Amino acid sequence: MKVLKYIFFIVISLSFAQHDDLFITPKNWPKPVYNFTNNALTKSKVELGRVLFYDPILSKDNTISCASCHSPFSAFTHIDHALSHGIHDSIGARNSPALINLAWQKTFMWDGAINNLDMQALAPITHKAEMANDIKSLVQKLNTIKLYKHLFKDAFGDSIATGEKTLKAISQFLLTLISSNAKYDRVMKKQEIFTSQEINGYRLFQKHCNTCHKEPLFTTNDFANNGLSIDTLLNDYGRFIITKNPSDSLKFKIPTLRNIEFTFPYMHDGRFKKLSQVMTHYTSQIQSSKTLASELKQKITLTSNEKVDIIAFLITLSDREFVFDKRFADPYIKYN
Amino acid sequence: MTNYKFIQIIKQLLGKKYLAAVVFLCLQCAVLNSQNKNEIKVVFQPFFGSYPLILDSTYVFENGQIEFSTLKFYISNLQFLKNEKIVFKESNSFHLFDASNIKSQNFTFTIPKGLLFTELNFNFGIDSLTNTSGAMGGDLDPTKGMYWTWQSGYVNFKIEGTSSLCNNKRKEFQFHLGGYQFPFSALQKISLDVESKNTLVIYVDVKKIMETFNLSSIDHIMSPSSEAVRLSYLISQCFSLK
Known part of the structure; x- marks a missing residue:
């Protein structure tokens, strides 16, 4: 009897085991932060997550999907808009971040309000200026749709949607959004070489930017005050809103620089449209305050050629394969 | 399953x-x-003073009236103790009490037959590890309306209604108490002396809870704060054995 029990256990665990080809940690990268033991990736769950991600059914009036503000062609952000807009053209208070390498991210949102990738989708689903829905109504709606009954059945062995399953499926899709094949990565693997301008840009990057935008993820995932002047219309104090600790005032999440060519405009409020403006900010517009990052307390001096070289290096972080990956594309045609 | x-x-x-x-x-x-098992039933009964609490009924309170539309809270990590030692611990112990759902007010445990206990311990709220572990099902499913969306974390205790004592135009009050991060961790431990009986009835005095609030000056709290921690402690003192 005991032996039989063990056999069951092994067979059941194997059937729920993660499919290794869905998530591969790139060579020399740190271990992912996401805890896969509670949500092992499977093909059908990732697929359900992808369908949910692109479906405007998530919003109250079926107009806004996750992809509305996180489109694949812009490395999953909302380009051309400083502040992202949602339902009924409502304008939000922040620039939507790019969804890249989320399995390595400790907290979510510019202020780290969200502590786990699974819970992230709840915020835009509920926010009045984004999808203006609530998870209970959404799950009820999903349970009336034939396609979702099939997809939930395939993914979880039960056609009934719940909040937990819905959120976990969205996480599954998001976890697969790995960008690790930019020119930078190929140069590191000695498959390609940098131009002399890119080499100089990389050298300057390592000197001035690398502490916060640490390789290979190009972020430490920490929060920092990078010397932006406060926008008195938004009065956004960032991390302070969450921790209520004055030492967190004006600190925002350090974003990854991967695919930065595609993710304009820049900063939490999208105030800079071009990378050249970002360079100018770091060299001559830093606002001093108590919480300013120690790395920025001393003025950074760069010649205009040096700025151009850094930008040339940053463009080597563009991963076209990631942006055009068919696995991440809208599955609309497949299901209609 | x-x-x-x-x-x-x-x-x-x-x-x-x-x-x-x-x-x-x-x-x-x-x-x-x-x-070889024995069933133990733990019942949480909300009262308003000496009256059973019924949602949407009007009660006299201080120098005015009060009515409740919502009362929900989490009870977790239930343990039975004897001489300060744990004799039985419920695994995966999370229960959402909801005044609008009678089924949610009784929890049944199967414990070994003949097991004696003198104390019942439980948490009022959700622990920090669970708060950071991602999406959960059952009573912890976010569709239960006890998870904040703009900031991660469970609402440990939710009470809403109307009272003539409130100073806002609609006379509404709304308290969503929770928070798991230092220094605003709202989780409270409750320990009650009990006898080894098959049914344990726990009295939740909502009148005493409302007396800890000062409705005329504060009629809502909806985020983690030191005030939420203070109130959570005071509410944890309003549970007693009937």
Whole structure:
């Protein structure tokens, strides 16, 4: 009897085991932060997550999907808009971040309000200026749709949607959004070489930017005050809103620089449209305050050629394969 | 997992051939187990002073009136103790009490027969590890309306209603108490002396809870704060054995 029990256990665990080809940690990268033991990736769950991600059914009036503000062609952000807009053209208070390498991210949102990738989708689903829905109504709606009954059945062995399953499926899709094949990565693997301008840009990057935008993820995932002047219309104090600790005032999440060519405009409020403006900010517009990052307390001096070289290096972080990956594309045609 | 789902999985794994044998063995195990077990029922009963609390009923309160539309809270990590030692601990112990759902007010535990206990311990709220572990099901499913969306974390305690004592135009009050991060961790431990009986009734005095608030000056709290921590502690003192 005991032996039989063990056999069951092994067979059941194997059937729920993660499919290794869905998530591969790139060579020399740190271990992912996401805890896969509670949500092992499977093909059908990732697929359900992808369908949910692109479906405007998530919003109250079926107009806004996750992809509305996180489109694949812009490395999953909302380009051309400083502040992202949602339902009924409502304008939000922040620039939507790019969804890249989320399995390595400790907290979510510019202020780290969200502590786990699974819970992230709840915020835009509920926010009045984004999808203006609530998870209970959404799950009820999903349970009336034939396609979702099939997809939930395939993914979880039960056609009934719940909040937990819905959120976990969205996480599954998001976890697969790995960008690790930019020119930078190929140069590191000695498959390609940098131009002399890119080499100089990389050298300057390592000197001035690398502490916060640490390789290979190009972020430490920490929060920092990078010397932006406060926008008195938004009065956004960032991390302070969450921790209520004055030492967190004006600190925002350090974003990854991967695919930065595609993710304009820049900063939490999208105030800079071009990378050249970002360079100018770091060299001559830093606002001093108590919480300013120690790395920025001393003025950074760069010649205009040096700025151009850094930008040339940053463009080597563009991963076209990631942006055009068919696995991440809208599955609309497949299901209609 | 329901029996049906379990059978479905077994069926897929082994084919129908072994199904009868497996079902038989499972049933036999269940029968053997139940002979050495005892069922303990823990009931949470909300009262307003000496009256049972009924949602949407009007009660006299201080120099005015009060009515409740919502009362929900989490009870977790239930433990039975004897002489300060844990004798039984419920695994995966999370219960959402909801005044609008009578079923949510009784929890049944199966403990070994003859087990004696003198103390019942439980948490009022959700611990920090659970708060950071991602999406959960059952009573912890975010569709239960007890999870903040703009900032991660469970709402440990939710009470809403109207009172003539409130100073806002609609006379509404709304308290969503929670928070798991230092220094605003709202989780409270409750320990009650009990007798080894099969039914334990815990009295939740909502009048005493409302007396800890000062409705005329504060009629809502909806985020983690030191005030939420202070109130959570005071509310934890309003649970007693009937």
